[in-house]
Amino acid sequence: MRLTRALDRPDDDAHLADLHAHLAQRAEQDQLLDVSYRTVASPVGELLLATTQVGLVRVAFAREDFDQVLSLLADRVGPRILAHVAPLDAAARELEEYFTGQRRRFDLPLDLRLTHGFRRRVVEQLPTIDYGSTASYAEMARRAGSERAVRAVGSACATNPLPVVLPCHRVLRTDGSLGGYLGGPEAKRTLLALEAA
Structure with missing residues (x-):
């Protein structure tokens, strides 16, 4: 046309x-384009997916305010942002497979530019927690190379730019309680229950 x-x-x-x-x-x-984005429905509510030419850069929960997330992406990645479904077809498909129990690990190219330093080391370790398993904040601190940095692990999980894909929902407090979660406690419970089924 x-x-x-x-x-x-x-x-x-x-x-x-x-x-x-x-x-x-x-x-x-x-x-x-600096960033393409779309939204998808999920058992934990609507999710915003955003990608760059490098890979998936952001997964956001509706409670984070999608407009604010896109504004932050414009500031930190680049202002050329457009709703564009096709570049995110693979991510949407893999998430659907995960939510229907057909996928246990994501095979997507990732763009981790939104996280740095120790936080990045932590999020890079998150996929080492097996599907259906959990790890404590202390264990993740050890895996990331700084066993005393337990609070910093909590901060890394709270600012994880790719929740679900990089499974910070699998990180629990040492006493086994949930701890915080970017998507809220109900989303964390839902994801853990899905993986336990």
Whole structure:
């Protein structure tokens, strides 16, 4: 479809959708996007998925306020952000497989630019906690190379840019209680119950 034809009737929803799809495709083709995003439904509520050319950069829960998440991505990654479904098809499919019990580990390229230092070391260790298992904050501190940094593990989990995919929900307090979770305690319970089933 020609761009000028799409602009002839901007009040027609179908034409606006076609225009958006055309612009998204061209922006992706010409590598003009910093971030593509979409939302998906899940048992823990609507999730926002965002990707860069490098890989999945953010998974956000609705309680985080998607507009605020996108604003932070514009500040920290780049301002060229567009709702664009296709670049996130694999992530959406793998999440659906996870939520339906068909997937235990994610095989997605990841962009970890939103986390640094010790926090990054912690989130990189999260996939070493097996599906259906848990680890304590103290154990994760040891795995990340600083066994005294238990509180810092909590902070790393609280700021994990890729919850669910990098499974910080599997990290519990030493006494076995849940501890905090970016998606809220009910989301953490839901994920742990899903993996225990």
